[in-house]
Amino acid sequence: MKNQRIFPGIILLGFGAYFYLQQSGFTALQPFYSWPTLLIIVGAAFLFQGYGARDYDSILPGIILTGFGLHFHVVNRLKIWPDHIGTFILIIALGFLLRHQKTGAGLFQGILFLILAVLLLFYDRVAEWMGLLENGVSDVWQFWPVLIMLIGLYFLLVKKK
Template identity: 65%
Template sequence: MKNQRIFPGIILIGFGAYFLLQQAGITIFQQFFTWPTLLLIVGIAFLGQGYSAKESEAILPGVIMTGFGLHFHLVGKISIWPSNNIGMLILIISIGFFLRFQKTNAGLFQAFLFLILAVLLLFYDKITAYFDLLQNGMSFVWKFWPALLIVVGIYFLLKKKK
C-alpha cells in the first residue's frame, strides 16, 4: 500500500469507538456490539484506502466486508431484506467487482458471473416455478446446473493463455 495512514487510521478510530461505546454500556448501541460491526469497520477502512489513497485493489475486499457486515445486521430486522444468505452474499461480491471494475477496468466478467449466480440463487423458487411450466426437459438441466458451474470453472482453470 502506497499510503499507509488511511487504513490503520480508520481501523483505530473504528475499533476505539466500538470498544469505548461498549465500555460505556450505552444500551442504545447494544445491538451493534457484534462481529458484523467489526466487519463493517474493517470494510470501511478498506474502502477508505481504496478510494482516498487511490489503491483500487482495496475496493473489492472493502465492499465485501462492508456488505457482509451490513447484511448480517439487516437480515431479520428489515422485512424486505432477503434472508437468502448465500444469494445476497454473492450479490455483494458482484457489486464489489463492479465497483473495482469502475476504477481498474478489470474484472467485468467476474462481476457479471457473480451477478448471474446471485440472481439465480435469490430468485431460485420463482425460476424453478417458471421452468416447471416449460416441462421436464428443462428441469433435468436445472437439476444439474451446479455441475455445469464446476465444469466451466475447470475449463477456466485449464484454459491456456494465447
C-alpha cells in the first residue's frame, strides 16, 4: 500500500511547491516557472516510484519526462547543449538502458536508440570519417531513413519461431 502513495505524493508536493512559489512572486526562480519544470516534477515522481517503490517500469517514463524537461530548460542557456532531435533520442536510449539495469528488459531498444542518437548527433563527423561525402556514396546515404523503416517493418511483420 505504501508503494502506491509515492507517485501521487511527489506529484502533489512538486506541483504545490511550484504553484506556491509562482504565486508568492519569488523572483529567484522566475526562469523555472514554465512547463518544462512541470515535466521535471512528473518525471521525478516516476523516478521516485521506479527506484523508491521498486516499480522499475516507471524508470523509462521518469527518465524521458525529466530529460525532456531538463533539455528545454538547458537548451537556451548553454551554448554547448545540442538543440537536435538526436538529443531526445539519446534521452530515450538512456531511459531504456537504465530500466534494463533493473529489469533486464529493453537492452536491444536502448542500444538501438543509442546508435540512432549517435548517428543523428554526429552525422557530419561520421560521414566525414567514413569518407562518404568524397566517394559519391552520399547519394545512397540519403536513404538511411528508408532502411530504418524497412527494419521496423521486419520487426512488425516477421513472427518469431
